[in-house]
Amino acid sequence: MMAHQTETRWEKSDGKLHKEELIPPVKARQGRTGYRILTVLIVALVLAFVVWIPVEIWGNREANEVAPQQPGEQLQSQQPAPAPAPALQNGTAVPTETPNTAPAAPNVAPATPAQ
Numbered sequence: 001m002m003a004h005q006t007e008t009r010w011e012k013s014d015g016k017l018h019k020e021e022l023i024p025p026v027k028a029r030q031g032r033t034g035y036r037i038l039t040v041l042i043v044a045l046v047l048a049f050v051v052w053i054p055v056e057i058w059g060n061r062e063a064n065e066v067a068p069q070q071p072g073e074q075l076q077s078q079q080p081a082p083a084p085a086p087a088l089q090n091g092t093a094v095p096t097e098t099p100n101t102a103p104a105a106p107n108v109a110p111a112t113p114a115q
Helices: 025-029 037-065 071-078
Strands: 005-011 016-022 087-089 092-094
Touching: none
Parallel strands: none
Antiparallel strands: 005 016, 087 092
């Protein structure tokens, strides 16, 4: 450990000699462990959660009562799915097959391609 050094200097403001203890810079910057500040921060965080959780639950319940289904979901359930866009190869559109969604007529044989 370093021995404490003292310095005497003349202070113009009060016209007296003052002895000052020189402290190493690292020791001068050290603070006490702040248990009080830590407890204040922890208590504030706990109180924030105690308030936030009921507000979040209440907000979700209110949102479900006001709008149980989003408007976008209603539109999607009423309209059929759009046809897929044609794929591009070398900058030109390539036709894609669209699945046949019409029900087959009863007692009709499927059409065979001509050869």
